Amino acid sequence: MDLILVNLIDGLVTGLLLFMLSAGLTLIFSMMGVLNFAHASFYMLGAYFAYQVSLFLGFWMGLLVAPVIVGILGAGVERYGLRRVHQYGHVPELIFTFGLALLIEEVVQFIWGKDQMPYAVPEILQFTAFSIAGNSIPAYKIFMIFISVAIFITLLYVLTRTRVGMIIQAALSYPRTVEALGHNVPLVFMGVFGVGTALAGVAGVIAGPVLATFPGMAVVLGSIVFVTIVIGGLGSLWGALVASLLIGWITTFAKSYNVRMEDILTGLGVQKPVDMSESLIRDLWTITSPQIADILPYLLMVLILVFRPYGLFGKRDA
Amino acid sequence: MRKSIKFGLGAALALSLGASAALAENIKIAFIDPLSGPFASTGSNGLSQYEFAAETLVNEKGGVLGGQKFEIVAFDNKISPKESLIQLQVAIDQGIRYVVQGNSSGVAHALTEAIEKHNKRNPDNRVLYLNYSAVDPALTNENCNFWHFRFDANADIKMDALTDVIAQNDAIKKVYIIGQDYSFGKAVASAAVSMLGEKRPDIEIVGNELHPIGKVKDFTPYARKIVSSGADAVITGNWGSDMLGLGKSVLENGFTGPIYTYYAAADGITAAFGETGKGSLRLVSEGPLNPIASDRAADYVTAFKAKYPDGNVSQARITNLIEMLAKAIDQAGTATDVVAVGKALEGMEIDSLWGGKILMRPQDHQAIQNVHVFAHTDEGVQFDYDNSGYGMVVENSVEMASADSETTCKMKRP
Numbered sequence: 236m237d238l239i240l241v242n243l244i245d246g247l248v249t250g251l252l253l254f255m256l257s258a259g260l261t262l263i264f265s266m267m268g269v270l271n272f273a274h275a276s277f278y279m280l281g282a283y284f285a286y287q288v289s290l291f292l293g294f295w296m297g298l299l300v301a302p303v304i305v306g307i308l309g310a311g312v313e314r315y316g317l318r319r320v321h322q323y324g325h326v327p328e329l330i331f332t333f334g335l336a337l338l339i340e341e342v343v344q345f346i347w348g349k350d351q352m353p354y355a356v357p358e359i360l361q362f363t364a365f366s367i368a369g370n371s372i373p374a375y376k377i378f379m380i381f382i383s384v385a386i387f388i389t390l391l392y393v394l395t396r397t398r399v400g401m402i403i404q405a406a407l408s409y410p411r412t413v414e415a416l417g418h419n420v421p422l423v424f425m426g427v428f429g430v431g432t433a434l435a436g437v438a439g440v441i442a443g444p445v446l447a448t449f450p451g452m453a454v455v456l457g458s459i460v461f462v463t464i465v466i467g468g469l470g471s472l473w474g475a476l477v478a479s480l481l482i483g484w485i486t487t488f489a490k491s492y493n494v495r496m497e498d499i500l501t502g503l504g505v506q507k508p509v510d511m512s513e514s515l516i517r518d519l520w521t522i523t524s525p526q527i528a529d530i531l532p533y534l535l536m537v538l539i540l541v542f543r544p545y546g547l548f549g550k551r552d553a
Numbered sequence: 554m555r556k557s558i559k560f561g562l563g564a565a566l567a568l569s570l571g572a573s574a575a576l577a578e579n580i581k582i583a584f585i586d587p588l589s590g591p592f593a594s595t596g597s598n599g600l601s602q603y604e605f606a607a608e609t610l611v612n613e614k615g616g617v618l619g620g621q622k623f624e625i626v627a628f629d630n631k632i633s634p635k636e637s638l639i640q641l642q643v644a645i646d647q648g649i650r651y652v653v654q655g656n657s658s659g660v661a662h663a664l665t666e667a668i669e670k671h672n673k674r675n676p677d678n679r680v681l682y683l684n685y686s687a688v689d690p691a692l693t694n695e696n697c698n699f700w701h702f703r704f705d706a707n708a709d710i711k712m713d714a715l716t717d718v719i720a721q722n723d724a725i726k727k728v729y730i731i732g733q734d735y736s737f738g739k740a741v742a743s744a745a746v747s748m749l750g751e752k753r754p755d756i757e758i759v760g761n762e763l764h765p766i767g768k769v770k771d772f773t774p775y776a777r778k779i780v781s782s783g784a785d786a787v788i789t790g791n792w793g794s795d796m797l798g799l800g801k802s803v804l805e806n807g808f809t810g811p812i813y814t815y816y817a818a819a820d821g822i823t824a825a826f827g828e829t830g831k832g833s834l835r836l837v838s839e840g841p842l843n844p845i846a847s848d849r850a851a852d853y854v855t856a857f858k859a860k861y862p863d864g865n866v867s868q869a870r871i872t873n874l875i876e877m878l879a880k881a882i883d884q885a886g887t888a889t890d891v892v893a894v895g896k897a898l899e900g901m902e903i904d905s906l907w908g909g910k911i912l913m914r915p916q917d918h919q920a921i922q923n924v925h926v927f928a929h930t931d932e933g934v935q936f937d938y939d940n941s942g943y944g945m946v947v948e949n950s951v952e953m954a955s956a957d958s959e960t961t962c963k964m965k966r967p
Binding site: 238241242245248249348349350351352353354355363366368370371373445446447449450451454455456459486487488490493523525526528529 | 588589590591592593594596597598734762763764765767768769770771773774775777778780781794797798801802805806807820821822824825827863939941
């Protein structure tokens with residue numbers, strides 16, 4: 236029972252981290268129709284920039300400065316890269332962001348090398364916030380939860396309650412009308428792209444110390460972000476939140492409990508073959524939930540695509 | 554403008570042609586290991602250690618066979634067995650006769666099988682496979698062959714040393730075993746279970762599980778299970794980012810006992826653990842830096858650090874491999890007849906740069922050497938890793954570990 240609570244907290248941290256990445260991606264997609272393959276690379280850049288800044292000015296300045304740099308870089312990529320490629324259609328845009336992801340990884344390796352960076356949790360947060368039945372919850376995790384929730388609330392407020400948010404929402408559905416009303420839609424696009432990548436940057440800054448800062452960190456997280464926004468529904472902020480939390484909890488619980496396929500199958504009344512080496516489905520019999528935890532989100536995505544192709548909260552067909 | 558470019562290109566082409574003509578005499582050694590992806594740091598640090606060892610221990614001393622130099626040629630296998638076989642073919646096509654590889658026993662199994670087949674079919678350009686780090690015991694047991702030589706102590710030998718240390722520690726009553734889901738992770742787990750059962754039957758194994766290799770983003774759920782199992786010690790064969798991720802998360806979530814590892818050092822791992830790992834992290838390996846064996850070894854490390862300030866001399870076996878290969882080629886009197894070189898390597902004994910002797914056991918081509926259990930600390934560290942002030946200091950040593958261990962290897966010699 237205690238462990239359930241601990242797992243709920245752990246899953247929440249994982250989910251919220253995923254949310255910060257997917258929120259930006261889903262906004263960018265719904266606005267420009269661009270699947271930004273380089274999104275996770277901006278997350279990695281956030282971690283590296285923050286590490287570099289933290290060497291001189293400490294962790295907190297890194298948290299402030301790095302996302303801004305990443306956001307400016309992102310806006311620059313939109314203004315001078317994507318906007319030019321846009322006129323040739325979606326495929327060149329995809330290829331452009333894909334190439335960008337590779338480029339960023341190479342540049343990161345070129346500057347910082349291939350080693351793990353000793354990017355650590357700041358001293359002030361290096362203590363145990365509280366513990367539940369011997370499982371300590373580090374203060375840094377609580378800090379991560381607060382940051383992500385604060386960002387979600389701010390984002391929701393800006394998008395639904397402010398004038399800027401209204402223009403963005405309008406530009407999402409009727410860009411031409413908004414343009415005709417005298418708003419600078421390309422500027423809105425650039426802003427959204429910048430803010431989206433900056434969000435990924437924030438995620439990198441706060442995830443770097445716990446999930447390790449190394450050149451492979453973008454690849455490890457890259458595909459799961461796409462899964463999240465597809466499950467949540469492309470373009471939906473609430474969808475991104477729900478899907479992220481869902482994925483966070485599913486994977487955490489699957490890894491924490493050794494649910495064996497054997498138990499499920501015998502529970503369903505299937506007879507266990509006596510000689511396993513002869514059985515065609517022997518691999519199926521020996522699977523445990525921690526082994527397949529990381530592919531469960533993909534399974535969920537397939538199911539969602541079959542039964543609700545526009546995602547949990549999506550309003551239109553993907 | 555155009556002209557100067559053309560001229561530049563021409564000059565570069567001429568230079569490279571000239572250079573390759575001059576290098577034609579070199580003995581090329583193919584280094585097939587990950588140079589990109591999640592395990593890139595392990596691979597690229599290995600590469601610089603090879604380049605430095607070849608340069609310092611062989612080339613600067615006049616090379617082998619009266620003047621031929623060693624040249625390390627790097628191939629990126631992205632840690633994939635499939636990619637490794639492609640790179641192996643490229644290396645063979647370039648006329649390379651020596652292949653070194655170490656990261657991942659999965660890759661090692663693919664390579665040793667492919668090389669055995671290749672050598673059977675192409676007696677004119679056979680290849681030797683010098684394995685410096687893939688420690689799945691099967692490679693020198695049921696899957697052994699004449700062309701494969703292992704310079705690292707295998708997982709069983711290391712586990713034998715580790716379990717000796719664990720057996721002496723009466724405070725340990727419960728052990729949790731966790732590893733990467735592939736041949737090596739499974740080999741570590743089964744060796745730990747059987748050896749602990751033999752040496753300390755009272756120890757309870759409270760967990761024994763495998764996780765996907767290189768794919769886990771967050772080890773927290775695993776750490777929770779370890780902590781709540783009440784384990785006094787953890788045994789893991791994890792390496793690269795999997796080692797760092799697991800270790801950090803286990804320590805962060807409240808585990809304070811010893812973590813017995815195979816690879817928790819260098820390549821950024823030591824620096825990233827820093828203070829948190831002190832008192833917990835243990836590592837079983839060969840070739841100690843603290844205390845260092847001799848002035849010669851100290852000079853070697855100092856010179857390496859001067860050339861690669863960000864690198865580490867983390868794999869003592871690399872210098873052993875280079876020195877033994879050089880000696881074997883000199884003894885055989887040829888670098889092209891790898892059968893003769895292989896026969897010279899069998900049963901060879903040298904004094905290691907890092908102290909002690911290395912014996913290449915002829916029956917299974919497993920190097921027998923001193924194995925040590927190290928502690929991660931900042932006290933008594935002469936040579937640190939990752940310029941962090943932290944390093945690995947010897948706590949226990951086993952002389953010529955498992956020299957008389959059994960092998961099921963039935964080798965067919967050419």
